[in-house]
Amino acid sequence: xxxxxxxxxxxxxxxAGPYVHIGCTPNFSGITGIYPEDLGTRMITGDAAxxxxxxxxxxxxGAGTALRDALVEVxxxxxxxxxxxxxxxxxxTGWGRSAGDMATGEFTFETVKPGAVSWPDGRKQAPHVxxxxxxxxxxxxxxxxxxxxxxxxxxxQDPILSRLEHSQRIPTLLAQPEGNGVYRFDIHLQxxxxxxxxxx
Amino acid sequence: xxxxxxxxxxxxxxxxxxxxxxxxxxxxxFAPLSxxxxxxxxxxxxFRDDMLGPQDGDLIxxxxxxGESAVGPRIIVHGRVLDECGRPVPNTLVEVxxxxxxxxxxxxxxxxxxxxxxxxxxxxxxxxxxxxxxxxxxIQPGPYPWPNTMADWRPAHIHFSVFxxxxxxxxxxxxxxxxxxxxxxxxxxxxxxxxxxxxSLVAALDMSRAIPMDxxxxxxxxxxxxxxxxxxxxxxxxL
Ligand SMILES: [Fe+2]
Numbered sequence: 001x002x003x004x005x006x007x008x009x010x011x012x013x014x015x016a017g018p019y020v021h022i023g024c025t026p027n028f029s030g031i032t033g034i035y036p037e038d039l040g041t042r043m044i045t046g047d048a049a050x051x052x053x054x055x056x057x058x059x060x061x062g063a064g065t066a067l068r069d070a071l072v073e074v075x076x077x078x079x080x081x082x083x084x085x086x087x088x089x090x091x092x093t094g095w096g097r098s099a100g101d102m103a104t105g106e107f108t109f110e111t112v113k114p115g116a117v118s119w120p121d122g123r124k125q126a127p128h129v130x131x132x133x134x135x136x137x138x139x140x141x142x143x144x145x146x147x148x149x150x151x152x153x154x155x156x157q158d159p160i161l162s163r164l165e166h167s168q169r170i171p172t173l174l175a176q177p178e179g180n181g182v183y184r185f186d187i188h189l190q191x192x193x194x195x196x197x198x199x200x
Numbered sequence: 201x202x203x204x205x206x207x208x209x210x211x212x213x214x215x216x217x218x219x220x221x222x223x224x225x226x227x228x229x230f231a232p233l234s235x236x237x238x239x240x241x242x243x244x245x246x247f248r249d250d251m252l253g254p255q256d257g258d259l260i261x262x263x264x265x266x267g268e269s270a271v272g273p274r275i276i277v278h279g280r281v282l283d284e285c286g287r288p289v290p291n292t293l294v295e296v297x298x299x300x301x302x303x304x305x306x307x308x309x310x311x312x313x314x315x316x317x318x319x320x321x322x323x324x325x326x327x328x329x330x331x332x333x334x335x336x337x338x339i340q341p342g343p344y345p346w347p348n349t350m351a352d353w354r355p356a357h358i359h360f361s362v363f364x365x366x367x368x369x370x371x372x373x374x375x376x377x378x379x380x381x382x383x384x385x386x387x388x389x390x391x392x393x394x395x396x397x398x399x400s401l402v403a404a405l406d407m408s409r410a411i412p413m414d415x416x417x418x419x420x421x422x423x424x425x426x427x428x429x430x431x432x433x434x435x436x437x438x439l
Contacts, residue, residue, distance in 0.1 A: 008284050010207065019305045095245035136226075139223060
């Protein structure tokens with residue numbers, strides 16, 4: 001026998017199920033009058049610095065069907081590369097949550113383009129937005145990152161992108177500019193275009 | 201910053217669990233890629249308890265008409281949010297949602313014939329106190345059938361969404377009730393690989409917190425990922 005480690009086990013994940021919107025975006029699901037508004041609806045709460053952008057996209061399953069029951073959350077730095085709660089822009093929450101469009105499942109985030117964030121060794125990471133996706137059929141929330149396709153130089157130096165073994169999969173992490181500050185970032189859970197997910 | 205204790209993926213459900221059919225086309229087939237956490241993963245959204253409404257943690261009343269209340273066995277659910285190192289996680293947001301006492305969700309895609317309760321919405325939220333404790337009041341949800349095979353019923357459960365202080369700690373899970381025989385027949389519960397893992401999601405009946413002639417109580421602790429503890433620096437390249 002040996003001494004016991006004082007380490008607890010993380011609570012096991014369970015799927016968010018088909019009714020995650022009841023708990024996380026009740027107003028969206030028609031349950032009004034409990035919360036004044038759904039959390040994560042507005043990321044910009046005032047005169048936030050930086051370039052205003054819109055992120056749009058859809059989550060697809062392995063058959064190519066768009067999910068309409070997903071919940072997508074994003075977390076990102078402000079335009080200066082600082083996070084809310086750690087000296088970031090007071091008019092920017094850095095956190096957004098979308099239930100997606102009722103009919104199409106398309107999510108939308110009105111936000112600012114993030115600045116560069118440091119890597120543990122001091123190098124700079126390319127601008128990116130962290131995504132977290134839960135839905136019926138997803139047993140453990142999926143983490144990924146959205147980078148910007150129009151940031152070639154920064155992306156080439158990024159500590160994560162530059163060391164990916166399957167570099168042909170990098171485009172699955174790149175949001176494509178569509179003009180007027182709109183970036184499209186489609187997520188594929190499975191299949192030929194499967195998005196790179198991270199075990200962070 | 202020293203990063204987080206790596207997630208034990210043998211303890212969590214795998215992505216592909218064919219007994220839970222919806223996972224088949226929604227499970228990534230590549231292994232997730234690992235990298236050392238950076239400020240993007242070690243920071244997270246901050247919520248303050250002053251954003252909460254007075255009835256956010258009272259599902260018996262937060263959707264009910266004035267003077268009325270939800271139908272069902274009244275329960276208190278309480279517990280603590282801790283990290284893997286046993287430290288409390290204070291001031292963190294906990295969101296819950298559930299079916300009514302008949303097993304029916306208030307949702308337009310819900311097809312179960314059990315009736316809605318006009319006084320029950322099914323969602324609530326609380327923020328843990330400075331020691332990581334939380335408490336909310338609700339009715340015990342009913343079990344319900346769901347389309348997987350034609351014979352699957354969910355055990356009574358409450359869904360939990362927990363933030364922690366870092367985006368790497370973000371977790372959604374479900375709480376089950378002590379003694380429910382349906383726990384051991386459910387394909388979603390069965391996605392968890394070990395019996396010990398399943399039992400860690402079963403709340404204990406806690407008569408010490410019951411309110412006489414009013415409510416039963418269940419205790420449900422939640423453990424989020426913990427930060428690695430060391431006085432020694434990571435190797436600079438971190439890999
Ligand atoms: Fe459920």
